[in-house]
Amino acid sequence: MSIYQRIFTDVETKIISGDWRPGDRIPVEHELAAEYRCSRMTVSKALSALAERGMIVRRRKTGSFVASPQIDRTVMDIQDISTEAELAGHEHRFEILARKVERLGEAEAQQLSEPADAEVLRLQCLHIVDGRPNAIERRIIMLDAVPRARDESFASIPPGKWLLDEVPWSKAKHIIRAVSADTTTARILQTERGEACLSLIRQTWQNGRTVTYVEFTHPGDRFQFAGTFHPMAN
Amino acid sequence: MSIYQRIFTDVETKIISGDWRPGDRIPVEHELAAEYRCSRMTVSKALSALAERGMIVRRRKTGSFVASPQIDRTVMDIQDISTEAELAGHEHRFEILARKVERLGEAEAQQLSEPADAEVLRLQCLHIVDGRPNAIERRIIMLDAVPRARDESFASIPPGKWLLDEVPWSKAKHIIRAVSADTTTARILQTERGEACLSLIRQTWQNGRTVTYVEFTHPGDRFQFAGTFHPMAN
DNA sequence: TATATCTATTTGTATAGTCAAAAGCGGAGC
């Protein structure tokens, strides 16, 4: 493994593991060069690559800092709903419909590849944009990965946003599907039973452990994902 | 603009414009270094960045080549269906349901931001995976951007694949929605009227001109988009 | 013929430096 790659992955690991948090200053180039016994060019290459990936921000004279989690880097990088809603200039609020601490069932445990007796916080939450139901959020938070969730009521901060603060960087897997609204879903979303809904499932890991598993169900007539792509990205 | 950036964008432009096509060999580093009157390091940096973006492939001794259009770089980078199907080991075939040359209507022209009288090839196509209908493809190909489409029957090659050969690199905008199947759609997809369907709309440009606009409608119970993300990507 | 070896080419990584641009900081002068 090259020095450049070692620096890259070391810094990346520190950020993803939460060791270095958004806003933290990371050592300046000559310090890392001394630490890794290499030239400044090599460090510079690693940090520039991290900057290009959006993990750090670099500023002359002041240094390099861990970036805030990326918003909207790709379409799939769908952020917490309230952030999205605010960005677009809409009024967003949410209601906690259910909140309980329990242990994972056998079927779910298998689905998440987590032990069956793992303690989790199960949340159900309704998001309302401009006065209309916009999404049901069904979420599982692994309490051994995020113990502080046990004492959080989520009365004033949506779970997605709260988790973004707690666990800013992570690895995620997404699935997008179209599903028909069942009776309960239709009632909550104030739509028809059988209405086409867009379902986004996201499982998030940190250090190989599941942090959270969430399914957003959006009424098909009120929501879509969109994005522009370009080979060059950015 | 730095030399590094100039090389990067110059090469990128040549690829996206179709000047250099997939498989083409691009000048070796010392040639570009001579052309741009810079050191090989600078060229190397630019080409490495392009390689990281997946636009070129670099091999020692043999040189650097324009890559094949990226498959599966992000979830949104959903490729031509037959390619996807083959990759997953499924049997794929397709039928052309309709094919006609006409001029864009007022409403559509506005939607595509193209002149209302533009000549287009309108296609409707059914994709069948493992014997079951998997998607309806409704496509518009701009004939002034891709004149050769006029003489192509698409009997043996699906339009998406054909376009990928014609116009390998492009800029694209995607929209994902959930929609209910209307009567026609349901009949073609052999599903129920009202069934939740996943709709993927993609508009593709090259050199600022629309190349194609396509909507894929998948039965919700037979299709999903999935992908893993990671701050580092790759 | 088949296989092993050599050679030339091209990319990959790294060094040790230079100069420049950005920007925070402190002090001089008003």
Add this chain to the structure above:
DNA sequence: GCTCCGCTTTTGACTATACAAATAGATATA
């Protein structure tokens, strides 16, 4: 107080060079 000037730190871009690794193609050998 405020503004301007210069100093310093840090990143950014670049050079010229070196050597290593991969490998296609030619050559030599069994």
